[in-house]
Amino acid sequence: MNSPTPALDADALKAEQKAQYNANKLTKRLRHHVGDAINDFNMIEPGDRVMVCLSGGKDSYALLDILLGLQKSAPIDFSLVAVNLDQKQPGFPEHVLPAYLDSLGIEYRIVEEDTYSIVKRVIPEGKTTCSLCSRLRRGILYRVADELGATKIALGHHRDDILQTLFLNMFYGGKLKAMPPKLLSDDGKHMVIRPLAYCREKDLERYAEQREFPIIPCNLCGSQPNLQRQVVKEMLNDWDRRFPGRIETMFRSLQHVVPSHLADPTLFNFAGLALGGALPDEGGDTAFDREEFHDPQPDADDRPARPVISILDSRPKDSACG
Ligand code: SF4
Numbered sequence: 001m002n003s004p005t006p007a008l009d010a011d012a013l014k015a016e017q018k019a020q021y022n023a024n025k026l027t028k029r030l031r032h033h034v035g036d037a038i039n040d041f042n043m044i045e046p047g048d049r050v051m052v053c054l055s056g057g058k059d060s061y062a063l064l065d066i067l068l069g070l071q072k073s074a075p076i077d078f079s080l081v082a083v084n085l086d087q088k089q090p091g092f093p094e095h096v097l098p099a100y101l102d103s104l105g106i107e108y109r110i111v112e113e114d115t116y117s118i119v120k121r122v123i124p125e126g127k128t129t130c131s132l133c134s135r136l137r138r139g140i141l142y143r144v145a146d147e148l149g150a151t152k153i154a155l156g157h158h159r160d161d162i163l164q165t166l167f168l169n170m171f172y173g174g175k176l177k178a179m180p181p182k183l184l185s186d187d188g189k190h191m192v193i194r195p196l197a198y199c200r201e202k203d204l205e206r207y208a209e210q211r212e213f214p215i216i217p218c219n220l221c222g223s224q225p226n227l228q229r230q231v232v233k234e235m236l237n238d239w240d241r242r243f244p245g246r247i248e249t250m251f252r253s254l255q256h257v258v259p260s261h262l263a264d265p266t267l268f269n270f271a272g273l274a275l276g277g278a279l280p281d282e283g284g285d286t287a288f289d290r291e292e293f294h295d296p297q298p299d300a301d302d303r304p305a306r307p308v309i310s311i312l313d314s315r316p317k318d319s320a321c322g
Pocket of ligand 1 (some may be wrong): 130134221223
């Protein structure tokens, strides 16, 4: 057999270096997005016990992986416990997550609850099962959070999930409502956080490949795919291809809401508007102006300044927590 030529060796080395460079860049970007979201919404505080919900999909694997990385270097102490709910869908590979979590050597709990049978029994054949299934799942996860003493429940929803939800609510629900990065449960007892809120799904897909997470397929329940969500997802992906920066700009709009220029009298006191009274929201008085718009700036960042202590800071050298 012929040995490879030196030129080929050099090309292979260059390709490998480039791949490594891109992988490092991606890891850094995701880590920064997660750190920024945690800081902006005060998602994790000293002493928190964060229950990370792990489904076996790429997003929740990435969430756990990035939080574990941040935990090592963050200037605050918090603990993590991974939880998987085995809903007894036929064909669920029960060994995959325990083997993965054992290999990480972290605290975890696998919860076995046969919600699959309940859903199959209650929902007539051909009807969508997701709403009952997720309601059952939510109740179980809240109960487990109590049992584990978790102060925060971390979910793996990302920026694209949030935008899809915004459009789904607009198109089908008649509401300007997305999926919040931080949410208090209805009973006021649980705090749900979404540390991937600033992360792009594309990045999470590449990260999952890079880290070789043992992904469990998400169609085991045999449920119909959510067609409305699928359509919105394709619409957003198409915009992303044709108008670079639009997705980022749309997400930023969720952080720059101008209630005086919407039409919800519960958010802004239109009835009480009076001459000489309070001025409209900043940037809102454009009644006689033709609004000017510029091309989106994909990397523009006009979010508020970060807090003084950031989870992305390094742990002080003399810290007692190692
Ligand atoms: S896709 Fe299946 S497992 Fe997921 S929420 Fe719907 S019914 Fe439940």
